Amino acid sequence: MIPGRSSFPEGFVFGAATAAYQIEGHRFGGAGPTHWDSFAATPGNVVRAEDGATACDHYHRYEEDLDLLKDGGFDAYRFSTSWARVLPEGRGTPNAEGLDYYDRLVDAMLERGLTPFQTLYHWEMPSALADLGGWTNPDVAHWFADYAEVITRRLGDRVASIATINEPWCVAFLSHFLGHHAPGLRDIRAAARAMHHVLKAHGTAVERLRGMGQDTLGIVLNFEAAEPADDSAGAARAAAVQDAIYNRWFIEAISKGQYPAEALEGLEPHMPKGWQDDMALISQPIDFLGVNYYTRSLLRAAPDQPWPSVAPVEGPLPKTQMGWEIYPEGLKIILTRLSRDYVGELPLYVTENGMAWDDHLTDGAVTDAEREAYMAAHLGAVQQARAEGANMKGFFYWSLLDNYEWAFGYEKRFGMVHVDFDSLKRTPKASYHALSAALAR
Structure with missing residues (x-):
């Protein structure tokens, strides 16, 4: 059974999360093109070449979607604002329609008693800036801070x-080294620069918003429990390298002003000149850390491959529709490690946690007992982490709605609300009702 609200401390925030490009419908409201539009239009990149042009049409249906949160007893909504909707060219003249839409959206949250948790960038780089190199261009930090200022002047008094x-690992490494997300590069120089510039953009935006008097600023990092596939020294080394690239690179830069040696071994020769001078900006204080967690990775050495010379091994645990192992213990491990080694008493939020499943609508309902069990186990892991000293402040399920799942198109369903992508009809799943009942307890 999903732990009830009363088993968490007073003030603990329960919410659900979404992202702009995945749900809004990017063709509406004057938004400019993004690198995801062109990535999806290139054969082989996305299942059935699907894109976010319509998605869930949250742009027009946001009140219905927010009612689902209110009626389910949720406290908060984590949403993102689209850079290309606010600034269609990435710079220059803001889009009045886009700003007005986000005004309406935030006001509608507040009218329903939902607390707005905003994310500035959830992967949709405006095409005009992608043409200039996007995250590989050192000027991106200032472009991003300018965008942050524009949208915060409109929403900052209410979020x-x-x-x-x-x-940022997905923004930089998954997208510029592994090539699985837009812009789809497989280039270590581009990856190294993006790995640094995305953090410099974070720091520049925090500095800019602090200067405007804004508080409660943070970042959302994704973590994966990286474990050796066997007892060999090679597997231990592979896990350490993966941990450095995936987990430690970003949190150590932010909390300690340094990058891990195991990652610099491969990336440092390709880093932008003078990168060390940016570390004070990157490591300035933040007010909270968002933690996204889904699974673990088991690693073995791959000496026949270039750096990082690691390869994943399929694990034995039950898996989600994404093929990801269900490993709730990893969430507790990550949260307690963050508290112990990096952030101390800094407030922690689980900003994404959830599972994709091959859900089917039958007689007007979706039975997803697997998702209910996933929720129960991972909320239990949050309770364990809190008992071991992590300053846990909230949990956001990913996602409110079935949506556009990036390179997997509309095939993978993470939502606790089913979406028929032809009619766009919403149907709450059994997991939605179960979590709602837990929040009422």
Whole structure:
């Protein structure tokens, strides 16, 4: 059974999370093109070449969606604002329609008693800036801070918190080294620069918003429990390298002003000149840390491959529709490690946690007992982390709605609300009702 609200401390925030490009419908309201539009239009990148042009049409249906949160007893909504909707060219003249839309959206949250948790960037780089190199261009930090200022001047008086970047590992490494997300590069020089510039953009935006008097600023990092696949020294080394790239790079830069040696071994020769001078900006204090967690990775050495010379091994645990192992213990491990080694008493929020499943609507309902069990186990892990000293302040399920799941198109369903992508009809799943009942207890 999903732990009830009463088993968490008073003031603990329960919410659900979404992202602009995944739900809004990017063709509406004067938004400019993004690198995801062109990535999806290139054969082989996205399942069925699907894009976010319509998505869930949250742009027009946001009141219905927010009612689902209110009626379910949730406290908060984590949403993102689209850079290309606010500034269609990435710079220059703001889009009045886009700003007005986000005004209406935030006001509608407040009218329903929902606390707005904003994320500034959830992966949709405006195409005009992608043409200039996007995250590989050193000027991106200032472009991003300018965008942050524009949208914060409109919303900053009403949002409860602002996260700068969602999952910088995905923004930089997954997208510029592994090539799985836009812009789809497989280039270590581009990856090294993006890995640094995304953090410099975070720091520049925090500095800019602090100067405007804004508080409750943070970032959302994704973590994966990186474990050796066997007892060999090679597997231990592979896990350490993966941990350095995926987990430690971002949190050590932010909390300690340094990058881990195991990651610099491969990336430092390709880093921008003078990168060390940016570390004070990157490591300035933040007010909270968002933690996204889904699974673990088991690693073995791959000496026949270039750096990082690691390869994943399929694990034995039950898996989600994404093929990810269900490993709630990893969430507790990550949260307690963050508290112990990096952030101390800094407030921690689980900003994303959830599972994709092959859900089917049958007789007007979706039975997803697997998702209910996933929620129960991971909320239990949050309770364990809190008992071991982590300053846990909230939990956001990913996601409110079935949506556009990036390179997987509309095939993978993470929502606790089913969306028929033809009619766009919303149907709360059994997991939604179960979590709602837990919040009422």
